[in-house]
Amino acid sequence: MQKSECHGSVQLRNRVTGNCDQRTSSSVQTKHRTTVQRSKSSSSASSPESARKLHPRPSDKLNPKTINPFGEQPRAPSAFAAIYSKGGIPCRLVHGSVKHRLQWECPPENLPFDPLLITLAEGLRETKHPYTFVSKEGFRELLLVKGAPEKAVPLLPRLIPVLKAALVHSDDEVFERGLNALMQLSVVVGPSLNDHLKHLLTSLSKRLMDKKFKEPITSALQKLEQHGGSGSLIVIKSKIPTYCSICC
Numbered sequence: 359m360q361k362s363e364c365h366g367s368v369q370l371r372n373r374v375t376g377n378c379d380q381r382t383s384s385s386v387q388t389k390h391r392t393t394v395q396r397s398k399s400s401s402s403a404s405s406p407e408s409a410r411k412l413h414p415r416p417s418d419k420l421n422p423k424t425i426n427p428f429g430e431q432p433r434a435p436s437a438f439a440a441i442y443s444k445g446g447i448p449c450r451l452v453h454g455s456v457k458h459r460l461q462w463e464c465p466p467e468n469l470p471f472d473p474l475l476i477t478l479a480e481g482l483r484e485t486k487h488p489y490t491f492v493s494k495e496g497f498r499e500l501l502l503v504k505g506a507p508e509k510a511v512p513l514l515p516r517l518i519p520v521l522k523a524a525l526v527h528s529d530d531e532v533f534e535r536g537l538n539a540l541m542q543l544s545v546v547v548g549p550s551l552n553d554h555l556k557h558l559l560t561s562l563s564k565r566l567m568d569k570k571f572k573e574p575i576t577s578a579l580q581k582l583e584q585h586g587g588s589g590s591l592i593v594i595k596s597k598i599p600t601y602c603s604i605c606c
């Protein structure tokens with residue numbers, strides 16, 4: 359009986375010892391794997407490639423391979439925004455309690471229209487404040503000064519392409535600013551605008567198909583006819599045959 363008990367005790371000890379050995383071996387293997395993973399992670403973090411990602415070199419900005427085409431790229435300021443920020447537009451926006459206004463550094467009538475009027479017209483394509491207000495209000499106020507017709511007419515060949523760019527813009531508000539600017543210009547230069555109308559009427563004809571623009575465009579065409587005379591009506595009818603003259 360004692361031998362049998364003794365033999366059973368030995369077997370039990372062997373099983374316990376075996377289980378302990380297995381647990382110890384498993385623990386050692388787990389620790390080894392963790393150590394290896396940490397080592398790889400540390401090695402990866404200290405690698406030149408990783409360091410380059412964390413601290414990009416100035417030359418990386420010039421290397422197309424380092425640019426992510428799907429990432430958000432910083433936008434360069436527009437020409438008008440850059441000129442405005444450098445003080446190239448001689449007026450500033452004054453915030454009022456009811457509405458905003460422009461404060462000119464000197465009387466607008468003393469300012470040269472070239473290139474200021476063209477620069478303001480280019481700003482009509484802006485979509486951010488304060489550039490939207492400064493451009494449209496500056497353009498309007500500059501055309502109101504004494505002697506504006508004599509200053510504006512020589513600039514028409516350069517102004518028309520800029521206004522056309524606003525009239526073909528996909529943004530509705532940009533289009534509306536361009537349309538208002540065209541009417542303001544028509545009041546000032548009169549029939550001198552007729553030779554350039556054909557370059558602008560195509561975009562107006564396309565927008566007429568949009569119901570929300572039918573009324574403002576019709577009003578603009580009437581302004582063009584009113585200040586451009588019979589010569590403007592001929593041009594308008596050639597591009598927009600459905601237009602009804604104000605004389606009808």
